[in-house]
Amino acid sequence: xxxxxxxxxxxxxxxxxxxxxxxxxxxxxxxxxxxxxxxxxxxxxxxxxxxxxxxxxxxxxxxxxxxxxxxxxxxxxxxxxxxxxxxxxxxxxxxxxxxxxxxxxxxxxxxxxxxxxxxxxxxxxxxxxxxxxxxxxxxxxxxxxxxxxxxxxxxxxxxxxxxxxxxxxxxxxxxxxxxxxxxxxxxx
Amino acid sequence: xxxxxxxxxxxxxxxxxxxxxxxxxxxxxxxxxxxxxxxxxxxxxxxxxxxxxxxxxxxxxxxxxxxxxxxxxxxxxxxxxxxxxxxxxxxxxxxxxxxxxxxxxx
Numbered sequence: 001x002x003x004x005x006x007x008x009x010x011x012x013x014x015x016x017x018x019x020x021x022x023x024x025x026x027x028x029x030x031x032x033x034x035x036x037x038x039x040x041x042x043x044x045x046x047x048x049x050x051x052x053x054x055x056x057x058x059x060x061x062x063x064x065x066x067x068x069x070x071x072x073x074x075x076x077x078x079x080x081x082x083x084x085x086x087x088x089x090x091x092x093x094x095x096x097x098x099x100x101x102x103x104x105x106x107x108x109x110x111x112x113x114x115x116x117x118x119x120x121x122x123x124x125x126x127x128x129x130x131x132x133x134x135x136x137x138x139x140x141x142x143x144x145x146x147x148x149x150x151x152x153x154x155x156x157x158x159x160x161x162x163x164x165x166x167x168x169x170x171x172x173x174x175x176x177x178x179x180x181x182x183x184x185x186x187x188x
Numbered sequence: 189x190x191x192x193x194x195x196x197x198x199x200x201x202x203x204x205x206x207x208x209x210x211x212x213x214x215x216x217x218x219x220x221x222x223x224x225x226x227x228x229x230x231x232x233x234x235x236x237x238x239x240x241x242x243x244x245x246x247x248x249x250x251x252x253x254x255x256x257x258x259x260x261x262x263x264x265x266x267x268x269x270x271x272x273x274x275x276x277x278x279x280x281x282x283x284x285x286x287x288x289x290x291x292x293x294x
Contacts, residue, residue, distance in 0.1 A: 027258075028213060028232055034254035035214035051229030059233040063240075 001047040003033045013057030025060055099177065106170045113166060116159040123152030198226065198234060200277055203262065203270040206244060212257035235260060243269055 007026055014022045029050070036046035050056065122129075126148045130137040139148070198220070205211060205219050213235065217228050238244045243266035248256045262270065285292065 025232070025236075028235075031212070031255055031257060032214050032217075032228075032232075035212070035257070038253040039214075046228075049228045051227055056229045056232065060236060063233045063237050 001044060003030075003043045003047065006033075006043075006047045006050070006053055009053035010057055013054050014060065017061060021060075025056075029056075102173060106166070106173070109166050113159055113163050116155060116162070120152045120154075120156035120159060123155060124149045126152070198230065199238070200270075200273050202231070202234060202238070203243070203266060203273060206260055206262045207267065207270050210259045210261045212249075212259050214257075216260065238266070242266075 007029060010029060011022060011026060014025060032050070033043065033046055037043065051059070126137055126139070127145050130139070139145075201220055201224070202216060205216060211219065213231060216235075217226075217231050220226055220231075221228075235244070238260075239246065242263055244260045245263055246258050246260055249259055251257045
């Protein structure tokens with residue numbers, strides 16, 4: 001592969017990152033070729049010793065995206081990272097659905113926790129609700145009124161513990177993902 | 189050598205070479221190639237990351253042959269990071285030696 005072909009391919013694969021960054025990468029590689037040539041190597045030899053244009057472009061892109069996500073975190077950036085990492089290998093293709101599944105699972109756990117809190121609070125205020133709007137509260141006969149708010153407190157307490165556990169769990173999986181991305185960005 | 193391991197070590201090597209003298213990309217690669225087999229392109233993504241993390245800065249300098257060269261220079265933060273990594277490396281190396289080469293590390 002000639003220098004010209006290498007740089008043309010590199011430009012194509014780099015498309016999508018800011019123009020200045022593309023120019024910088026291209027001039028780095030041009031300089032590399034120039035130095036290699038002046039030390040007596042052929043363009044072809046230099047090109048084959050470098051990563052392929054595709055590999056180089058993707059590792060630059062991954063690096064670029066990871067750096068911009070660490071400064072400004074947003075959903076769009078996360079998506080950009082995911083898509084650029086996807087192109088790094090088939091492995092990511094398998095991991096992406098798993099990532100989404102885990103994210104949805106975590107979300108559903110949080111919704112459940114929210115419902116449980118709500119239940120606890122409703123149970124707690126049940127006696128008051130019964131006074132204001134008797135039609136909305138039905139209680140089995142024989143259960144003393146005082147028991148219901150206590151159960152409510154119990155539910156909230158248990159939910160709180162579950163909530164803390166879930167926080168830890170989701171933080172762990174987030175950190176794991178971040179580590180995984182960083183690992184990939186340090187391309188061989 | 190294990191690829192993941194080499195990736196991490198490469199950063200330490202680059203910082204170490206730059207702590208001795210400022211280098212341009214091609215020079216840096218050759219310094220490393222003398223002792224370790226790497227794919228030559230690996231260095232650029234790494235250098236970009238070091239630059240974005242403010243561990244190195246760059247400047248252009250004319251050369252006798254060909255276009256001006258982009259030299260890489262450690263920043264203060266880069267120097268600090270380098271010393272920290274060296275310390276970590278020593279500890280790491282010592283522990284691995286104790287596990288893998290118990291006779292030699294006595």
